[in-house]
Amino acid sequence: MKTIELHISVLVKKEAELTSEELRLLDEARRATYRSYAPYSHFSVGAAVELTDGTIVSGSNQENAAYPSGLCAERTAVFYANSRYPEQPIRRICIVARNTEGQFLQRPISPCGACRQVLLEAEQRAKNAIEVLLYGTDGVYIISSIKDLLPLGFDESFL
Ligand code: THU
Numbered sequence: 001m002k003t004i005e006l007h008i009s010v011l012v013k014k015e016a017e018l019t020s021e022e023l024r025l026l027d028e029a030r031r032a033t034y035r036s037y038a039p040y041s042h043f044s045v046g047a048a049v050e051l052t053d054g055t056i057v058s059g060s061n062q063e064n065a066a067y068p069s070g071l072c073a074e075r076t077a078v079f080y081a082n083s084r085y086p087e088q089p090i091r092r093i094c095i096v097a098r099n100t101e102g103q104f105l106q107r108p109i110s111p112c113g114a115c116r117q118v119l120l121e122a123e124q125r126a127k128n129a130i131e132v133l134l135y136g137t138d139g140v141y142i143i144s145s146i147k148d149l150l151p152l153g154f155d156e157s158f159l
Contacts, residue, residue, distance in 0.1 A: 008148035012139045022094070022142075025050050026135055028058045029094040030104070032073065036060035042100040045073035045109065049081045051088040052126075057081040074115035078122050089126030093119065094133040108134035108141040116150040123147070124155060 018026065025048045032046030040063050048058040059077030063070035074095060081090060097109040111119070111134075123130045129145035143149060 006151045008143070008151070011142040011144075013142060014139060018140065021050070022092075022133060022140075025056060025092060025094040026096070026133065026140070028056050029096040029133075029135065032058040032060045032077075033096055033098050033104075036073065037062045039063060040065075040067065040070075044098040044102075046096045047073040047077040048094045049077045049090050050092040050094075051081060051085055052091050053088055055085060055088060057084065072112060072115050074111050075118050078115075078118055082122065082125075089128060090122050090130050091126070091128070092131040092133065094135060096135040104135070104137050106136055106138045108136035108139065110134065111149065113150075116146065117153065119146040120150050120153050120155060 028048035029046040032048060033044040036044035036046065038044050038061055045061040046058060048056055050056050057077055057080055059073050059080055061070065061073045062076055074093065077093070078090065095109050095111055097105050099105055119130060123146040132143040132146065132149060134141040147153065
């Protein structure tokens with residue numbers, strides 16, 4: 001018998017400590033929350049994806065009366081980036097949410113499992129780690145690779 005220990009580290013920055021590139025991405029993600037279509041949850045999420053050439057693509061959650069037909073902001077942004085710029089790997093993603101009162105969350109938003117799975121594929125496609133910025137008004141979590149958000153994840157190597 002043995003134990004496998006899995007460690008992740010999360011860098012926590014105040015907004016004032018972000019680099020200009022990080023701040024630019026955060027601003028795009030914040031802006032994207034205002035383009036969310038969330039008439040059912042009233043929870044508005046924005047995601048901004050930075051490609052290796054510096055291009056930024058953003059997306060927001062898009063809900064549907066048939067609830068499971070809606071899509072999270074992260075997948076909207078990643079799928080759009082990959083369909084619009086298939087040759088440009090994703091370098092970084094920033095995720096932001098506003099609650100039902102319209103306020104930015106205090107605690108950094110946590111992406112759902114399905115989005116982590118899609119981001120893991122994007123990371124493997126990019127052949128480089130994708131950095132993740134999770135915004136909260138209390139602080140920004142910076143995680144250096146999607147693998148840290150989905151330890152023991154399923155990928156093509158199992159197929
Ligand atoms: N949502 C996202 O877009 N991203 C997340 O990381 C968490 C949840 C959306 C899905 C749904 O439209 C709403 O937020 C409430 O779950």
